[in-house]
Amino acid sequence: MNINYLLNSLYLIKPEIAISATLVLLVLMDLIMGSNKKLLPYIAIAGLIAASYFSVEQFGMSSLAFVSKANKGMIVTDPFGAFFKGIVVFASFFVIYFSIKSDEIKASFERHGEYYTLIFGMILGMFFMISASDLILIYLSLELVSLSSYVLAGFTKTSQRNSEASLKYVIYGGVSSGIMLFGISILYGITGSTNLYEINSLIQTSSIPNLTFILSGILIFVGIGYKISAVPFHFWTPDVYEGAPITITAFLSVASKAAGFALLIRFIKITFIKSVDSAGYWQLVDIIDWKTFFIFLSIITMTLGNFAALWQDNMKRMLAYSSIAHAGYLLLGMAVLSNQGMIAIIIYFMVYAFMNLGAFFVVMLIANKIGTEDIDDYKGLGYSQPFLGVCLGIFLVSLTGLPPTAGFIGKLYIFIALVDAKMITLAVIALLNSVVSLYYYIRVLRNLFLTRPENGTFEFKVSFSNGLVLVLLAAPVIIFGLYFTPLINIAKSSIQILGF
Amino acid sequence: MIHIGLGHFLFVSSILFSLGIFGVVTRKNAVMVLMGIELMLNASNINFIAFAKYGNFGLQGQVMALFVIVLAAAEAAIALAIVLNIYKTFSTVNVDEIDTLKD
Numbered sequence: 001m002n003i004n005y006l007l008n009s010l011y012l013i014k015p016e017i018a019i020s021a022t023l024v025l026l027v028l029m030d031l032i033m034g035s036n037k038k039l040l041p042y043i044a045i046a047g048l049i050a051a052s053y054f055s056v057e058q059f060g061m062s063s064l065a066f067v068s069k070a071n072k073g074m075i076v077t078d079p080f081g082a083f084f085k086g087i088v089v090f091a092s093f094f095v096i097y098f099s100i101k102s103d104e105i106k107a108s109f110e111r112h113g114e115y116y117t118l119i120f121g122m123i124l125g126m127f128f129m130i131s132a133s134d135l136i137l138i139y140l141s142l143e144l145v146s147l148s149s150y151v152l153a154g155f156t157k158t159s160q161r162n163s164e165a166s167l168k169y170v171i172y173g174g175v176s177s178g179i180m181l182f183g184i185s186i187l188y189g190i191t192g193s194t195n196l197y198e199i200n201s202l203i204q205t206s207s208i209p210n211l212t213f214i215l216s217g218i219l220i221f222v223g224i225g226y227k228i229s230a231v232p233f234h235f236w237t238p239d240v241y242e243g244a245p246i247t248i249t250a251f252l253s254v255a256s257k258a259a260g261f262a263l264l265i266r267f268i269k270i271t272f273i274k275s276v277d278s279a280g281y282w283q284l285v286d287i288i289d290w291k292t293f294f295i296f297l298s299i300i301t302m303t304l305g306n307f308a309a310l311w312q313d314n315m316k317r318m319l320a321y322s323s324i325a326h327a328g329y330l331l332l333g334m335a336v337l338s339n340q341g342m343i344a345i346i347i348y349f350m351v352y353a354f355m356n357l358g359a360f361f362v363v364m365l366i367a368n369k370i371g372t373e374d375i376d377d378y379k380g381l382g383y384s385q386p387f388l389g390v391c392l393g394i395f396l397v398s399l400t401g402l403p404p405t406a407g408f409i410g411k412l413y414i415f416i417a418l419v420d421a422k423m424i425t426l427a428v429i430a431l432l433n434s435v436v437s438l439y440y441y442i443r444v445l446r447n448l449f450l451t452r453p454e455n456g457t458f459e460f461k462v463s464f465s466n467g468l469v470l471v472l473l474a475a476p477v478i479i480f481g482l483y484f485t486p487l488i489n490i491a492k493s494s495i496q497i498l499g500f
Numbered sequence: 501m502i503h504i505g506l507g508h509f510l511f512v513s514s515i516l517f518s519l520g521i522f523g524v525v526t527r528k529n530a531v532m533v534l535m536g537i538e539l540m541l542n543a544s545n546i547n548f549i550a551f552a553k554y555g556n557f558g559l560q561g562q563v564m565a566l567f568v569i570v571l572a573a574a575e576a577a578i579a580l581a582i583v584l585n586i587y588k589t590f591s592t593v594n595v596d597e598i599d600t601l602k603d
Contacts, residue, residue, distance in 0.1 A: 071560070135564075136560065136563065136564050136567065139564075139568075140567060140571070143571050143575070147574060147575060147578055150578055151578060151581075151582075154582055154585060157585055157589075158589065159589075160589050160590065161600065161601065163586050163588075163589045164586070164590075164598050164599075164601055165601065166582050166585075167582055167583065167595070167598060170575075170578065170579045170582050171530070171534075171537075171595070174534070174575060174579065175524050175536075175537060178520065178540030178544070179540065181540075181568065182540065182544045182547070185545075185547035185548050186547065188547075188548065188557070188560070188561060188564070189547060189550075189551035189555065193557065193560070194564065238601075239601045
């Protein structure tokens with residue numbers, strides 16, 4: 001291993017380096033600035049701009065970093081990773097803006113330094129999660145994301161809700177990562193390697209004990225399933241989403257989920273694949289029936305998410321169950337096991353980022369002013385605050401998946417992938433689920449527009465910058481619903497995973 | 501003279517892992533739950549070291565075990581801080597009584 005070789009590898013992880021440098025800078029500035037912490041979010045945004053530039057640069061690349069004799073490479077840089085890094089950076093921009101405006105975060109002003117530092121810890125972990133091709137790095141990055149988010153979920157120390165959320169998060173997270181680690185140790189034991197590419201070439205050539213292999217695969221899936229909040233590993237989701245500060249909830253629901261799905265897709269597609277046929281269907285090593293596994297998982301995930309959301313009164317808790325349901329729809333894209341399914345997942349994520357961040361932003365603006373997230377307290381809000389009401393309406397209609405919003409396009413491509421793979425029953429089940437979800441989204445809209453306010457009107461103004469950010473989130477939801485060719489082009493160019 | 505082989509190590513580690521899960525599921529005290537999680541992590545550590553020693557797989561197993569030891573310490577530090585905070589706000593560390601967030 002010589003110095004040039006190391007430098008070449010370092011060039012491949014420029015986005016990660018940019019994020020780490022910003023993290024260190026944030027800690028230093030927090031110490032230097034003393035009581036003046038207003039500059040910190042701007043440093044954070046500058047770091048994100050650098051990271052997004054380097055991520056976009058990676059779109060054309062396709063190579064492995066940190067290759068050694070004993071190891072086929074720890075990190076992959078490819079268009080697939082670049083896309084998901086883009087989603088994470090995109091969500092981070094908005095979450096940092098939300099944090100500047102959030103009253104919850106403002107209340108603990110003297111601890112802003114650690115807040116932004118921990119957010120960057122999460123981003124760094126997600127970046128590595130997205131591009132890791134080695135079990136060691138996968139576990140480390142997963143833990144980096146988890147450890148930072150445990151603290152962030154309980155950021156307001158005096159709030160009961162916050163501390164309960166972080167306790168529940170740390171217990172569920174610790175258990176699932178412990179189970180995942182046990183799975184990794186078994187996989188290491190039967191294959192003798194922690195590198196995904198090496199494991200792949202090993203299971204293609206030699207016979208391995210089937211039962212042990214399935215066991216280790218399932219144990220590893222516990223860890224990933226916890227990150228994407230798939231049923232039956234979803235128990236933390238409603239409590240943490242409701243208890244944590246809204247900014248963190250928004251970040252968990254978009255960025256953390258995107259990183260989890262990127263890890264899942266890369267893990268499945270690199271480790272278990274035999275070949276990709278001409279129509280883009282993946283031929284996986286048939287140790288278990290992958291299709292049935294994912295179909296089963298996605299059906300219970302979306303059904304439970306949608307039905308549990310029906311009787312929620314808290315907006316954040318309702319959105320938590322809705323995000324479980326969305327994880328179910330995304331798993332449908334996995335169940336197809338084809339490149340087309342992957343395109344559908346990627347399109348869905350682009351749309352999901354806009355509408356979910358937007359919905360949480362409106363909930364935050366309202367909570368800032370009237371101090372509640374209860375759906376019943378939203379009565380008549382659409383009259384006194386038409387702008388907020390209409391924006392929330394757009395996001396909720398899009399989350400339901402009705403035309404002419406972008407949510408419809410996301411669902412449409414998943415259904416197309418399903419129908420192409422001749423899984424029509426599954427498409428029908430997903431469609432029925434969307435109908436169920438219509439009920440609880442529309443219930444909020446009914447409170448907004450069709451009921452009279454019970455106690456006075458909501459006398460507050462939305463500031464210009466907040467309005468602008470809201471338009472930035474709401475307009476694409478409509479525009480991409482009508483003109484979606486760019487989404488599809490991006491998705492098609494970012495399905496390329498190194499090696500297959 | 502008993503020859504200690506890979507099987508013995510795996511036996512110990514699986515018992516440790518099961519005890520960890522048992523501890524997490526049955527204990528009410530948050531600190532005891534965290535101890536259960538520590539047991540699970542250390543069970544995997546035994547696995548890594550045993551596989552690396554008996555399988556001649558190179559150093560990846562040992563490296564992983566070192567990382568896990570550090571991570572377990574970090575996780576314990578964060579989790580105990582959170583438990584301390586819970587005690588300040590709820591005046592109890594019984595996980596069954598901390599249930600203000602509900603359907």
